[in-house]
Amino acid sequence: MKVNFTKKQMQQLIRIAEAGNWLANSPRDEAIESYDEIYQYILESAYKMGLEEIQYDKLLDLYFLKPEVEDEIHQLAEEYDSYTFWETLPIKLAERDYEREKHLRNDDPESRFLRITEIEESYIEEFMEDGFEKLVIKK
Template sequence: MAEIKLTFTEEQYKKLVETIFLGSWMLNSTRLEDLDEEAEEIRELVLSRYKEANLEDKVVYQEEMEIHDLTIDYESELLDQYIEEYDEFSFWDKLVEKLTEKEMVQTFGADVVSAPLTDEMLKTQLELEEKIGQELEEKGITNLHLPLDKK
């Protein structure tokens, strides 16, 4: 297998470390024990060069586990900076998608979820997404009503 060598500036390397952390987090955040080992190997390879980029304040070597890792402060900074915003955006995007799907099923029947959409269905879906998205943007979730069984 051919070996590939890359050269980075310190700033590019720092961005690579951030990208590797975020990608690794995305791949492994929902896995309890079965981590993506290939991704972890790449993460380790990248993080192991931290001294060359003067990132001793952001990356540390954990001798007991024989791995490189981000400092807790740096990891928290990245979580706050990127993942919180991503989660917030994803929540609203997924909520619009699910509420639209619910309306589509009520309008066209349960087959709408698995069947190819007709032009009419697609037009209705886009209109619903726009309407639901706008409503949620203007009023948040305060207007959502779930008919809960009150026993």
């Protein structure tokens, strides 16, 4: 099967491929090889299409996005990280707090969910109001 892309579509595809490959491989010591292979295939196709955003390293025999394009994608990744951090933090804290108080309760699953949601909402409210200002870690 052959898929044809316009230059504009290919510009978007390389950005999506970079974002996906970065998401999958950045937290790993060993990259997922099959992802790297398809990523290289996409970059090679874009390079052969004449996209200026791609550079080829003869010594490594690899294709790379130019730094300004990588920076663009990494900015999106930072936005995503910030979003997921603020979405996840109240949930994790609420689950922790519930675990600390569950010996005082005998909740069914629905009551457990409602209590965790209640705690989570209080954290969300606090973080929206003060961010990290009142967050303290006790040792």
